Amino acid sequence: MQISYIAVIILFCLGIYTIISNKNIIKMVMGFTILESSLILLLILISYTPGGTAPILDRQYEIVVDPIPQALALTTIVIGGSVTAVMLAVTIKLYKRYRTLNVDKLRKLRG
Amino acid sequence: MITPGFLYFIGAILLLFPVYEKLKYMLSFLVTVAAIIITLHLIPGYSVQLDFLTFTLVPFKVDNINKLTGLIFAVGGLAAVIYSISMCSLSHLRLIFVFIGSALTAVFSGDLFTLYVAWELMTISSSFLIIMTSDVTKKTGYYYFLMHVAGGLSLLWGIFLQYSATGNFSLNNIEVGIPFFMIAIAIKLAFVGFHTWLPLAYSKAPFYVAVILSIYTTKVGVYVMSRLLSGINSLAYAGLISALFGIAMSLKQKRVLKLLCYSIIIQVGFMIIGISIGTTEGITGAIFHLVNHILYKTVLFMVVGVVIYTTGKDSFENLGIMGRKLPITSIATFVAFMGIAGVPFFNGYMSKSIIKEAIQDPILTLGLNVMSFGTCIIFLKFIYYAFFKNSDRKVDKKPPVSMQLGIGFLTVLMLLVGIHPFFLENLTNMHVDLHYFDKKHLLSGIQPFLWSIPIFILFKKYIVKNYERFLYFDIYLNMAKLFMTTGYHLSNYHDGKLNKYLLWATSTLIILLLLFMF
């Protein structure tokens, strides 16, 4: 097992921990970004073949890395970026209304 | 072939169109009379089959017992609709039609599925009748609806058990889930312990609603019991206990409607005993008693309705308006009283004799006599206030003709059944080998009545007395409180903290992983 997969696990768990333990909204958004990057890292890792070149076939190569996860990674980046942007926008709005970034203070909805 | 229940549903739909006042009268009259005529001409043995989902249902099946029950329901429908038509609005009339229609459907249903649907339709329509009639009945309607739906769900669960065990919806041969059928029927019958809805609903609801409810609700329970649970002998003692409880409670009531409510519980006790004996005679007696009970109890409710209509309240003192000013009402009261007391040549006598004849157990015979005796005492109180106690109440307004028509119609029927008991037997080909007017039966029939008069006079001051309510305990309310507090605590856990929620989510994830991987 490659050591880099452990990096994925560490990043993933770090992201989860950031999300569940931080009360600051911005930090929570950061947690999501970390989570997303761990998944992108995973995508790139699983596409990797030892000694492979990038899948741009201007001439014949022996070993080429798997192009599908790379395409998926691109999609994931865009989706993750969009979600992060929306989250930040809502955060800004929330900060304007509630004047706090503490997520536990957002308690208008309960019961 | 159009069924009587379906006819009532059609009537309810036709009443949707905003009609003139006259058209409303005509339509109701046509529907109710047509229902009687159709029911009269039903041939026992006729049935309709219907494919629904994967089941083959028998939504309509005629035999002797349900023909008689259906007939008395249809007659009661005619009387009750005529009685109440001048008072109730169009939407209430529609609900009444749905209610009567579903009761008739329940009676003629040939399988458990149809029975359940009709049963719940009765619950829905009657509850909305209670809820919508006035503003003081909202809580009552809530209580009533919940009780009846609990009963209905119990029936449903019984049906499910029965269906998964036997694979059909047949009304006969109930094998599994008998306790659940019992609970369902007990709630409908207002059996002691499950009776809490009955006095509440009938006394709070407007009197014309009470009249209609009293005709059908408990009686459908009796009919269904005769179908599903006949011949369970131990239930006879339960019926006895229920009836004795009814006597004790009704003696303490301050309001006439409540007295009538508890007296329903007593009369239902007679029917339970008859059904539990399980012999043909017992069941026939119970059904005949159902018919008679509908006749006289409806008249009594109608009479109290007249009292409420004219004086505005149903206290015992207000009964004093009866007498020469309200001739039809007074005669009807008297006939109904004689009927309920089981005096020979009045209608209650006939069915009580059949039940008595069918009983073998001496304890039950004694109990039956005590019940008749108690009934007499209770209604002597009624009669005492109505005719013997001096009263200064004035009649402000006369009851409308339609109300009197309804009362008169049923009174005539009562007299007919009382004088000629074979009338009912001939009508339905259910022959009981009994000579009603021989000495033995006459004696045993009149005894409780005769005993009750001196006892009433002796103990008058105890009986005619305003008792304070000393016991009020409702287990269902306590259960509701438990439900409420649990919900309250649960909703307090949802305090809007996202961190807490996220913790729940992560814990769930770990639990899931643990569950699946090990």
Place this chain on the structure above:
Amino acid sequence: MNRINVISKKLYKIGLVVSLAIFLLFIFYDIHNLESNSKRYLSDHYISEGVQETGAINIVTSVLYDYRAFDTLGEATVLLTAAAILSFLVPITKDKMRGTPFTIIVSQTTQVFIPFLAILGMYLIFFGHLAPGGGFVGGVVIALIPILLTITYRVEFSEYKFKPDKKKVSEDIGAIGFVLIGLLGILTGSNFLANGQANVSLGDAGELISAGLIPYLNIMIGIKVGAGLAIIFNSLIKEK
């Protein structure tokens, strides 16, 4: 008491995360031990046949815009949604961005930079099927132009140069164009988003005008992403 509560809560959280990590480690270890290298026939097919089938040398592009172009439509929609959310969440009042005074070096360099950015973006978009790059990357580079303008000359100037409405419309046009190009496939009797299958001439692999519809799809995505990111950035910055 309160302190213990806090600590135990924290420990519980750490415990949760650590157990999740252990599970993941376990799963990854198991997966890695499987013989999974033989399961690459789909990508092998793309690698061996992709150039002939799509005409694009860059296989990632051919996956994105041909084999799995439907995904790209979806993600373009996500981006459009995000841009739309941001543009309606901003207030109507235009607050001044807290101006960071930059020296002349910055503003002059920006002016020099912008043409190069434009060229780079164009290149990335147009050569998306030949070299690393493509609509998304090129779009991001193009979006840098208004972003740079915003940072250097404040949001008013940027929005004066690139009107928000225009940006929104061009984003929509990009998306519509993508769908319309996809519909060409249906018009020619094949399926939605068909390229080589719809008898579009694929040209010689390696030429600029090759790979059938992929360059046009790249352009559309480029327009869309550029406009969308510009909207997103400006919306976030406009908030007080």
Place this chain on the structure above:
Amino acid sequence: MEAAVWVIILPLLTAFFIGISKVYVKKIFVPLVISSAIIYLYLLILVINNSYPPNVYSVGAWRLIGINLMVDPFSGLFLLIIALLFLPVIIFSVKYIKSYKHEYFIFTYIMTAGIAGMVLTADLFNLYVFLEVSSLSSCALVALKKTNKGLEGAYKYLVMSTLGSFFILLATILTYYLTGTLNIAEISLEFNEIPFKIKSALMAFFVFGYVLKIGLIPLHFWLPDTYEDSPIPYNVLSSGLVMKSAVYALIKVLYIIFGIDFLDKSGLLQIGVFWGVITFIVAHLLAFQQSNLSRLLAYSSIAQIAYIMIGLFVGTEGGLIGGNFHILNHAIMKGTLFLVTAIFYYSLSAVNIEDIKGLAYKFPILSFTFVVASLAIVGLPPFNGFISKWLIVEAALESGFVYAAFFILVGTFLSLTYYLKVIITLYTKNDKEIVVEEPGLSLSLPTIFLGSLCIVFGVVPSLPLRLINKIPTFLLDNGEYIRVLLGG
């Protein structure tokens, strides 16, 4: 079968064109929206009619190496729900939505496209992409009113759905790593050789991710929050489609990829049924405590979804039929209830249960519709909810989940307690003079249409069951599905 792909791209195109019309041609807005919805209805009917036998549409004509769309009866059912809900909601919203009208319609159309995509696609990653499309746009709709509560709800929704999406994505990536393909049928074939443990772990991730979007206890908390202060017509689509589409995705993934045998062996069926029972009991208890009408309906939605999950996790043919029928019925019933609530909100901004006191005398027909729908959702005959609950209970009994069957009846009783509370408030006379803005026909007609369906499907359940009866063959036996998808 061109119509299948049009089902996805028509709403997308409409959304893009609305974006343009907002800037340049404002006049064509209403005709554009309505005509597009009508054409969409036609397309949906076309696709639903062709859903049996199932057929495959290959995007880009790539067959197995590209993305495929597959129309089978299961997805046909969801398209039927879209067909029933979409046009009424659009007609309703044209008058109802007053601020941010264009955005509302853009997001609604994109959301519908996302749901249609989720329902039709046969590709695991494509499923994720469309899931994101629908959840992001529905998040936008939650925040549409820009009130404090709306924004807070949107934030919570966003956090939760993103967390769920990441787990789904993780599972998708690992699936690709294990099998080298993303086509559902091929994955299913490859999965036969994967060890039990890995499959269970993947299943746990899928289940967690999708259940976060479905909202079973204790992952339900975001759901009432999103309902409380969002545009109410959106709630109709949310409870009817967004939650249901997650149910669809979960069931499809579990039944097609993992297969019923594995589900049985891994114990998911037992866990699912138990989870459902817990969920609806707690949700009913919570719903009784609510004073906000939308929130009450949201908790009721959670409970109804739990019934659906029980039906679907029972794992027999009857259970699948009952659960799927309940999906359809719940969409209709909850849609009716929300639309009536929306009319109350429109007419006199009634939010709490107290506010609707006495409205039955102002809106007799609408209140009657409300009563019908709530009795249907409680599960009383002769309405549609009763039939589907009957089927679910019957299936649960058949396969030995006696406790689940019993508790469903208990749950029926519990749900009556709070619906009756609302109904009684509706019918209590109110002395206050209330100023009422009359809802026009365009508001009340869609409501009455959906309400009448409650009765129609209750009396003639064979209408939708003709479609639903064909569903179990493709879910219980994934071989059939795989055969069709692989074109064998």
